[in-house]
Amino acid sequence: xxxxxxxxxPEIRKTYNKSYNAIRGFAAVGIFLSHMSYLKGSDVxxxxxxxxxxxxxxxxxxxxxxxxSGFLAVYTWRNIGFREYISGKIKKIYPLVxxxxxxxxxxxxVMGGSETISGNVSxxxxxxxxxxxxxxxxxxxxxxxxxxxxxxxxxxxYISALVVFYVLxxxxxxxxxxSGYKTRKKIWMGIILTCIIAYVLQVAVCLTVDVKExxxxxxxxxxxxxxxxxxx
Numbered sequence: 001x002x003x004x005x006x007x008x009x010p011e012i013r014k015t016y017n018k019s020y021n022a023i024r025g026f027a028a029v030g031i032f033l034s035h036m037s038y039l040k041g042s043d044v045x046x047x048x049x050x051x052x053x054x055x056x057x058x059x060x061x062x063x064x065x066x067x068x069s070g071f072l073a074v075y076t077w078r079n080i081g082f083r084e085y086i087s088g089k090i091k092k093i094y095p096l097v098x099x100x101x102x103x104x105x106x107x108x109x110v111m112g113g114s115e116t117i118s119g120n121v122s123x124x125x126x127x128x129x130x131x132x133x134x135x136x137x138x139x140x141x142x143x144x145x146x147x148x149x150x151x152x153x154x155x156x157x158y159i160s161a162l163v164v165f166y167v168l169x170x171x172x173x174x175x176x177x178x179s180g181y182k183t184r185k186k187i188w189m190g191i192i193l194t195c196i197i198a199y200v201l202q203v204a205v206c207l208t209v210d211v212k213e214x215x216x217x218x219x220x221x222x223x224x225x226x227x228x229x230x231x232x
Contacts, residue, residue, distance in 0.1 A: 030061030
């Protein structure tokens with residue numbers, strides 16, 4: 001079992017991480033540009049054309065960003081305890097999450113409730129405080145109400161999902177690091193099979209289901225259908 005263990009990458013290989021991070025940075029810029037959807041209604045033809053021809057396709061970079069993040073997670077893996085691992089991750093993202101959240105809360109309070117920021121949820125109402133709590137704990141992506149998972153700072157749903165990926169990665173990597181070749185092979189086969197099944201189901205849903213029309217037909221105004229498909 002000792003021979004089969006996954007050992008940490010040699011320190012010399014970590015010098016190349018900046019190049020890999022540059023690819024992830026490129027993907028992040030693409031995602032950022034795709035969120036500038038207000039340009040599609042611009043009165044200036046140049047900005048409207050720029051968004052429709054280029055910027056709106058930046059959302060396709062989400063897959064590249066996740067792939068590179070997963071690659072870097074494996075590349076820099078060290079067989080350490082969960083507390084040390086997750087605290088290192090949280091320290092990188094949580095201060096920014098709290099900063100943006102509190103700024104959005106302050107603006108929402110000053111405006112007396114904003115459709116853009118809090119979905120017109122009444123300030124200091126029970127639902128409003130619930131959304132604040134979900135934002136602080138980074139759990140809002142797993143609540144099936146649009147007014148919650150898009151509350152205060154819409155794109156931060158990604159951070160909520162990212163923390164779950166961090167936890168799952170550590171569990172799987174730790175099991176593989178402490179297992180023999182046959183066990184690792186079974187785990188890899190299970191992961192690959194799960195990805196294939198998920199991808200086939202996703203393609204099937206996209207080709208056969210009009211999510212917006214389905215949502216209109218069943219009159220689900222709270223965004224449950226949208227949540228199910230985006231989370232999936």
